[in-house]
Amino acid sequence: DIQMTQSPASLSASLGETVTIECRASEDIYNGLAWYQQKPGKSPQLLIYNANSLHTGVPSRFSGSGSGTQYSLKINSLQSEDVASYFCQQYYDYPTFGGGTKLELK
Amino acid sequence: EVQLVESGGGLVQPGRSLKLSCAASGFTFSNYYMAWVRQAPKKGLEWVATISTSGSRTYYPDSVKGRFTISRDNAKSSLYLQMNSLKSEDTATYYCARLGGGTGSGYFDYWGQGVMVTVSS
Numbered sequence: 700d701i702q703m704t705q706s707p708a709s710l711s712a713s714l715g716e717t718v719t720i721e722c723r724a725s726e727d728i729y730n731g732l733a734w735y736q737q738k739p740g741k742s743p744q745l746l747i748y749n750a751n752s753l754h755t756g757v758p759s760r761f762s763g764s765g766s767g768t769q770y771s772l773k774i775n776s777l778q779s780e781d782v783a784s785y786f787c788q789q790y791y792d793y794p795t796f797g798g799g800t801k802l803e804l805k
Numbered sequence: 806e807v808q809l810v811e812s813g814g815g816l817v818q819p820g821r822s823l824k825l826s827c828a829a830s831g832f833t834f835s836n837y838y839m840a841w842v843r844q845a846p847k848k849g850l851e852w853v854a855t856i857s858t859s860g861s862r863t864y865y866p867d868s869v870k871g872r873f874t875i876s877r878d879n880a881k882s883s884l885y886l887q888m889n890s891l892k893s894e895d896t897a898t899y900y901c902a903r904l905g906g907g908t909g910s911g912y913f914d915y916w917g918q919g920v921m922v923t924v925s926s
Contacts, residue, residue: 700866733912735850742900742916743850749906754914786850790911793866794840794852 701725701789705797711805718774720800722787727767731791734763734772737799738783746785747772779804807831807915809901814920817891827884827901827917834882835859838904840913841875841886843897851897854886855904869895891924898922
């Protein structure tokens, strides 16, 4: 199985700030990476796929980058509605998820 | 609008069985691979099963292989998960999800609201 290590586990940031979440794969996943947002009590929602493609309806302040084993999710100009947990997922092999990052407002 | 609505969850004793259902609407169900993903309380996400468009191919992680069976009825736009020999570690919210990307190995582009399964005596 491909292991996904996500960091940080939790993050506190101010409104308007830029936030970056990292995800590292145990082997090359050739951009087969997605990012999800999960608000409390809700199901996950797709944000990014193929490492850097924005899903339909997702605000442009979200962006993804990376290659090989290292990937990141960036949120520009943090909004209050971005408070959530974020998960990465690789799909180069059978799907596996990162442990998640809980984003809170400072 | 894509909609996925799960049902069938509840409290079940260890060793017993339970069958989950997912009703799909808003897209051509038979054109998409489908999957189940679970999330234990306060934990991360774990992929549970994937099924091909026709239902002829299924995929499972080792944690549920031999105990869980995914199936589908394209005429009814419905997805199912038969769970046998349930263990306490199967306690989780189970999500029905559609696979994007047009293949069996992909990202999950739409999710249901989830259904809770509690395995306890």
